[in-house]
Amino acid sequence: MDAIKKTFSDKELKHLLKRGVSEIIVEQELVQLLRAGRKLRLKEGFDPSTTDIHLGHMVGLRKLRQFQDIGHQVVLIVGDWTAQIGDPSGASITRPMLTAEQVKANAETYMRQFFKVVDRSKTEVRWQSEWFGKFSLTDIIRLTSKFTVAQMLQREDFNNRFAANKPIAVTELLYPMLQAYDSVEVQSDVEFGGQDQKFNFLVGRELQTTVGQKPQQCFMTPLLVGTDGVHKMSKSLGNYIGIDEPPNEIYGKVMSLADNMIIQYFDLLTDVQEEELAEFSRELAGGKINPMNLKKRLACELVAQLHSQSAATQADEHFTRVFQKKELPDEAQEVCVNTGEDLRDTLVKAGVVKSKSEVNRLIQQGAVSIDGTKVESATVDYKNGNIIKIGKHRFIKVVIAK
RNA sequence: GGAGGGGUGCCGGAGUGGUUAAUCGGAACAGUCUGUAAAACUGUCGCCCUGACGGGCUACACAGGUUCGAACCCUGUCCCCUCCA
Numbered sequence: 001m002d003a004i005k006k007t008f009s010d011k012e013l014k015h016l017l018k019r020g021v022s023e024i025i026v027e028q029e030l031v032q033l034l035r036a037g038r039k040l041r042l043k044e045g046f047d048p049s050t051t052d053i054h055l056g057h058m059v060g061l062r063k064l065r066q067f068q069d070i071g072h073q074v075v076l077i078v079g080d081w082t083a084q085i086g087d088p089s090g091a092s093i094t095r096p097m098l099t100a101e102q103v104k105a106n107a108e109t110y111m112r113q114f115f116k117v118v119d120r121s122k123t124e125v126r127w128q129s130e131w132f133g134k135f136s137l138t139d140i141i142r143l144t145s146k147f148t149v150a151q152m153l154q155r156e157d158f159n160n161r162f163a164a165n166k167p168i169a170v171t172e173l174l175y176p177m178l179q180a181y182d183s184v185e186v187q188s189d190v191e192f193g194g195q196d197q198k199f200n201f202l203v204g205r206e207l208q209t210t211v212g213q214k215p216q217q218c219f220m221t222p223l224l225v226g227t228d229g230v231h232k233m234s235k236s237l238g239n240y241i242g243i244d245e246p247p248n249e250i251y252g253k254v255m256s257l258a259d260n261m262i263i264q265y266f267d268l269l270t271d272v273q274e275e276e277l278a279e280f281s282r283e284l285a286g287g288k289i290n291p292m293n294l295k296k297r298l299a300c301e302l303v304a305q306l307h308s309q310s311a312a313t314q315a316d317e318h319f320t321r322v323f324q325k326k327e328l329p330d331e332a333q334e335v336c337v338n339t340g341e342d343l344r345d346t347l348v349k350a351g352v353v354k355s356k357s358e359v360n361r362l363i364q365q366g367a368v369s370i371d372g373t374k375v376e377s378a379t380v381d382y383k384n385g386n387i388i389k390i391g392k393h394r395f396i397k398v399v400i401a402k
Numbered sequence: 403g404g405a406g407g408g409g410u411g412c413c414g415g416a417g418u419g420g421u422u423a424a425u426c427g428g429a430a431c432a433g434u435c436u437g438u439a440a441a442a443c444u445g446u447c448g449c450c451c452u453g454a455c456g457g458g459c460u461a462c463a464c465a466g467g468u469u470c471g472a473a474c475c476c477u478g479u480c481c482c483c484u485c486c487a
Binding site: 255324364367391392 | 445447449450
């Protein structure tokens with residue numbers, strides 16, 4: 001058993017409870033719990049209807065990790081029942097029922113990514129079906145009888161929809177109650193999640209109180225703005241950086257962030273110290289530093305966290321070489337060609353371009369080159385080892401078929 | 403049970419018989435510029451043939467119909483939404 005840290009300096013507490021945190025209910029109680037030195041059960045749930053974890057989720061996962069590092073226990077809930085209802089914040093209310101196999105596969109994919117940040121050895125994984133699988137109508141009536149419609153309508157999302165005459169499925173009302181019941185079942189001390197989870201967390205507190213448990217603390221992290229710089233990061237908006245993406249991809253996406261988002265990302269996703277962050281802000285504001293350099297630093301930090309230090313170094317070199325010096329990358333996807341083959345066929349076959357029409361357009365736009373020479377037509381003379389470049393960052397290496 | 407509104411390209415959303423492959427916005431892609439795969443500016447953005455000009459094909463929920471001609475009119479089917487009870 002690892003020792004549980006129970007004494008904290010002001011600075012440590014501030015780092016743990018302020019940095020990357022939007023709200024804690026009740027903060028003072030949480031501080032007391034931490035100082036008590038008991039191993040806390042930190043609950044985090046997810047729906048296996050989605051599989052992709054992105055940087056937006058990482059904000060919270062990093063907090064979980066920090067708590068683990070001082071000795072606490074994460075309880076990961078696989079929401080195999082709530083997944084069938086659909087999170088009420090989603091636009092669509094009807095979701096296809098997932099098969100048991102799909103749920104299992106999704107959960108595994110999710111967890112593989114989850115444990116890139118969170119310590120697996122200090123995590124207990126629980127499936128909702130362990131308890132909801134046995135639920136009877138009696139249990140459901142007992143659970144739902146503890147709440148009123150008015151209570152449920154306090155939730156902003158429900159309230160808005162109700163006021164706007166938009167539909168609210170009855171099953172959606174069930175969602176917060178089921179999530180709350182999870183807290184009872186696993187005896188959660190603190191529930192972690194995004195700020196949008198506030199209502200559900202509070203329902204958990206209430207239910208725990210009514211059954212005689214000590215109510216959980218609610219630990220909420222801010223929503224990260226996506227790569228578009230406007231909306232919250234989400235898969236459906238396509239403005240995300242996935243936790244599972246390859247190093248060069250993560251690095252590149254960070255480089256394409258708008259400059260004014262740099263500080264926020266450092267703040268929420270890295271361990272760069274407050275003092276240094278403040279200096280970054282000053283330098284940026286005063287035009288003393290090229291934002292590009294800060295972004296490179298950020299990109300390295302993130303790749304190192306999600307892959308490794310060496311992957312970060314490589315991605316950094318790759319970026320410098322390919323985008324700044326416009327040289328060729330050291331590795332490229334290979335494609336087998338027959339001599340005299342039409343360039344359009346090659347690229348479509350390689351899967352880098354969707355259609356021949358698109359290749360035509362790219363050629364017209366001067367986007368395609370072979371070994372540095374711009375291609376004017378689709379008729380080319382391949383040599384083994386030719387590097388075809390499409391746009392700025394797609395490269396194909398030619399291998400002549402025998 | 404009754405009344406009404408709607409289903410258009412990756413997304414949002416125009417268009418209500420003929421120059422509509424379909425206005426516009428976003429996304430995406432490309433080019434220019436740049437110390438950034440930032441910003442800004444310009445262009446492209448169904449598929450296929452063509453170096454290009456140009457041509458062909460397929461598309462506006464689905465299935466039929468009217469018409470010289472339909473995303474637009476009619477009929478049926480499926481789906482979504484709102485109001486009244």
